[in-house]
Amino acid sequence: MAFSEPMSEASEVLRRVFGYEEFREGQQEIIEHVVAGGDALVLMPTGGGKSLCYQIPALVRKGVGVVVSPLIALMQDQVDALRALGVRAWFLNSTQDPDERRTVEAAFAAGELDLLYLAPERLRLESTLRLFDRADISLFAIDEAHCVAQWGHDFRPDYLALSVLHERRPDVPRIALTATATPATHQEITARLSLADARHFVASFDRPNIQYRIVPKREPKRQVLEFLRTEHPGDAGIVYCLSRASVEKIAAFLVENGVTALPYHAGLDPATRAANQARFLREDGVVMVATIAFGMGIDKPDVRFVAHLDLPKSVEGYYQETGRAGRDGLPSTAWMAYGLQDVVQQRKLIDSSDGDAAHRRRLAAHLDAMLALCETVECRRVRLLAYFGQEGGTACGNCDACLSPPESWDGTVAAQKVLSTVVRLLRERRQKFGAGHIVDILLGKKTPKIIQNDHDTLTVFGVGTDLSDAEWRGVVRQLLAQGLLAVEGDYGTLVLTDASATVLRGERQVPMRRDPARTAPKAAKAAKAGRAAAPELPEEALPVFERLRAWRAATAKEQGVPAYVIFHDATLREIATRVPGSLAELSSVNGVGESKLAKYGQQILDALAAPQD
Incomplete structure (x- = not known):
């Protein structure tokens, strides 16, 4: 294909500034469109080269490119990376003193910058909008555009003000970019940013270099330590936990066992957070143990693994977080330990969340999709891509479900035993209990609580000796995941749902996934298969x-x-x-x-x- 003159200039910038001879798949068409002055909405996976899609047009077009980025903490690193390439980049945010801000504003107005990064909250300031009126602007880039969508996983109210860019400067092309968007999120971004007339570029969300693995949760801190020691010794990576307390505990445990690990969560003072983030970005082989407060915009290319010790709230969040691994295209691992308590905990969080019924339904829908990904017996990558509307994929051969295919079995009778136990406790004793007690009844264990409550006289006592304790917990987990059981109250007691009756009456079959055995030779085989894909140095x-x-x-x-x-x-x-x-x-x-x-x-x-x- 013959390039137009602007495209030839873009190719020259790619080679001269960034040192690459060819564009990655999808970049060229996007860049050509924006260079010509068109609006664009870009859905492209992390590591796919989104940044070049606005950086090169900003360098080719006349004026300064304005980039709206949600994280002040990362602007310095983004600007440092561009300056190392000889690009005149700077930022405006609340960390600067007034003199520094005035210097940057003057350089911006004089056209002495190529790119200016700013946080979305600055668009609420009339002074910022007046500054835009004084400058020659080449484009507006809206990074992490999913933050504008309430259906997405990381909604930011400040992003709602972004419509002011087009209203104030309709002559300036806009490019909005995100690495995660379901069809619903895509639609909401389009509406909120008035991008219906823009060209939409949707790349494949597949990250073939990432191996997705989900293991039964037993002793999570020891499991993650074994994972690091056997598969990623000395590698940089991220371990996600749900709570601040878990972050501190896991980080301390890893350090005690010889791993260079640091904590990161919103409860730490800003100086500690900044110092820990700086060490993670600047040193090799650091493991960051963090809540989801950490990670958006992290450009570190050599993150070799992302581990989750608690269930993410949504597939979007999971995809965004795991996407921080392997940005350099080299083999990496997305590993998660998942168990019954995760499902109980997430259901309780939804029931106690602020917001109206519609909000809770939205949270429940996100969780249901995440549980379906965890419980699938099919290729995880195929399921993940289908969630983002990219149907019809073939099995990847590089996830745990492909490398060690799980068994599925008819769990209808097991489901009826669990549901019958819940029914009898409620109807005969007017009592509700959590999963552990239900399993003890089925196994016929004469625990103090069972004897105290006279539960060894129930007709269901001891009817479940055909399965182990762990297997029964898997059954309960999958009943919760399929909406055939629900969690109630602060103590996580189990209750029936509207769908339970169809199972009890034998009108509905309940297929289940059999968890793999406790030994992990297959996991080791999976890791070896992932590493084998690495381009070996001579x-x-x-x-x-x-x-x-x-x-x-x-x-x-x-x-x-x-x-x-x-x-x-x-x-x-x-x-x-x-x-x-x-x-x-x-x-x-x-x-x-x-x-x-x-x-x-x-x-x-x-x-x-x-x-x-």
Whole structure:
């Protein structure tokens, strides 16, 4: 295809500034459209190259590109990465003193910047809008656009003010971007940002380099430690927990066991949060244990795993969080421990949540979809993509359901035993109990609570000895997931639902997923299969790669920036494999643009020529 003149300029910027010869799939068409002045809504997975879709048009078009980004804490790193490429980038946010803000505003109005990042709350200030009136603006980019949608997983009220951009400057093209949007979220973004007339670009949400695995939760802190030791020793990664207390506990446990781990949650003071985030971004091999307060906009490319020790509230949240792994395209793992208590806890949170009935129904729908992903016997990737409206995929061969296919079984009789126990407790004793007590009755255990309540005289006492304690908990979990049982009250007691009667009457079958055995040889096999997909460095290139990594770490520390701002691992791997002998040869390596060649080229050649120990 012949490029138009603007596209030729965009290709030149890609090569000269960013050091790449070719656009990734989907980027070229988006960039060409925005360069020509068109509005765009872009749905593209994390790691797919969304940033270039607005950065290159901002550099090609006349004026300054304005980027609305939701996280002040990450603007400095985004700006540092662009400046390392020779791009004139700056930000405006509440961390700056008045003099610094005035300096940035003056540079913006004078057209002395290429890109300006700002937080959405600044659009509430009339001074910001007046500043826009004084400047030549090339485009408005709205990053993390799902924040505008209440159906999405990370709604931000400040994003509702973004419609003012088009109202104030209808002459400026807009590009809204997100990595997560169901059809409902897509529709809401379109309506709230008045993008019905924009071109919509929807890329595949597939992240083939990520291996999705969900394991039965037993001893989560020991399970995650084993996962790190056996599959990701020394790797950078994120461990998500639901509560602040869990974050502190898991981080301390990992540190006690020799893992470099840091906590991150909203309860920490801002200075500690900032310091921990900086260490995660700037050092190799740091594990961040965090609530979902951490992660949006994290550009660290070499996050090798994301682990969840608690069930995410939605598939969108799960996809967004797991998408922080493997942004460099290299094999990575999305691992989660999931159990009965997760379902009980999430159902209770929904019942006690603020908001009207419609809000709770929306939360319940999100949870139902997440549970369906956990309980599926089919390829997890196919199920995940179908949730985002991308149906008809074939089994990936790189998730736990493909590598170690789970068994499904007819759990109708088991379901009737559980439901009958709940019925008898309620009708005969006017009592309600949680899952553990129900399972004890079915197994015929004469615990103090059972003897005290005379429950060993119930007709269902001991009728479930055909299954183990763990298997019965799996049955209860799946009944909750399928809406055939519900949770009630602060103590998580089990009650029937409207659908329970059809099972008790034998009118409905209840298919179930059989959890794998406690031993984990299949998990190890899965991990090995994932690693096998990694492009292996030739043996002679390994010491060269490590020498380059050491040089990069020292350079990054000296400059006070994350290592990936200097060069990504993928670029160092290519240099270690090719061993260029001149600046001209080095300039042909992906990720080595003109600015970085001038700044670091000779240092790299010196590191390559240095005698080995």
